[in-house]
Amino acid sequence: MRAFMNPKRRWGTPDGPDEDWIRPHVLWLPQHLPEVTAYFDRARAVAAQYPDVIAPVATDDLHMTIQKINARTAHGTRVTAAHLEHAAEAVREALARFDPFNIEIGPARASGSAGIVDIWPGDDLDRLYRAVRTGLSATGLQLPPPQQRFWAHMSCGYGVQDTDTPELAARSDRLASDLGRAVHPPTRTTARVESLWLVWERQHPDGPRYSFERLHELPLARH
Template sequence: MYLKGEPERNPGLASLVQGGRQALKDFPLTHVEDPWLHITIDQITDRPAAAIPQDERDTLADALSTALADFEPFEITIGSMLSYSSGVIADCHPDDQLAALHHRVRETIRITRGDDAVRYPWGVQHLTISYANGEASSDDAQRLLRRVRPSHASLNVDSVHLVDVTADKEAKTITWEELAKIPLGTAL
């Protein structure tokens, strides 16, 4: 389950991400393209996505739609951007609603698919801006990222996306096929 960054709907986020890309244009990074910006809410880990039949996917999407119908949309702040050896991420704050969303999604997956379906280690959430594809000083990168303005941006969270992810470790990219978009707060 992903939250999509959707810079086209969030101009402040678009400016933040573009500022980070521009600041680090000479670094060995693979920047996450706009359609693939995301925050991971949870991952199904019991078997490869290709092994999950369509009827099970539909059942999960229906269960998530029901479970999230009374979960009201909310807003979080993305930023500041942080440089790591693995790439560039942006913090998410406040994260209490994000954590509550994760718990609701995880519980729904467990009820629908069993406890083994969700073994993804969920921690402090972030939006990945870039993946490292070579060696460089993360300190030098951080000094440049600190100058990016705006340093923060709002993200309206009004849906989650059930996706079938493809990770290319060589190209340092993550892409997906969207299976279902599940809106938040649709209960009457």
């Protein structure tokens, strides 16, 4: 496993302003769903045995990223709370006729720099992703280029360093094996997507971790 928080992923610099570490995002948050948090508890228990390889994601930090939002507008000014309040209403309109739907979460696996939990079905989540982008774009917020196909996933841990010695490589291999066994059976859990959240997300590069401040709930099927 490699260190997750490499220089290309860092939002800010040690001598830069604190606000550089904060960016707006649209997230799906599962903290109110005990079946989901229990599933991630099992993955976290495994990750906690390998602190030299991976930093587990705390329950309060669990999230699925639906859409990242650039921190600056097309005019180069920083996105403000007022921008996001306007954007939230536009996204609510885009989701007003988008019915809630069920998802399956899992299985967990070790990737190149994180513990990953894939989420299904892809078609519903891809449509949700594009509806969110439509609402955000209508308000003039700047978004990263669209994904050809939305990759729905959650992280259960982030790599803390490159496992570039025989000892660390062996521990990384054991983590991958233990993580797969920890959530089997069952390999998946289910949840219902009924709303999203527009948040300020903070990157903590020394964690490594991400935390967030909830700003606006974005319900599906608001008739």
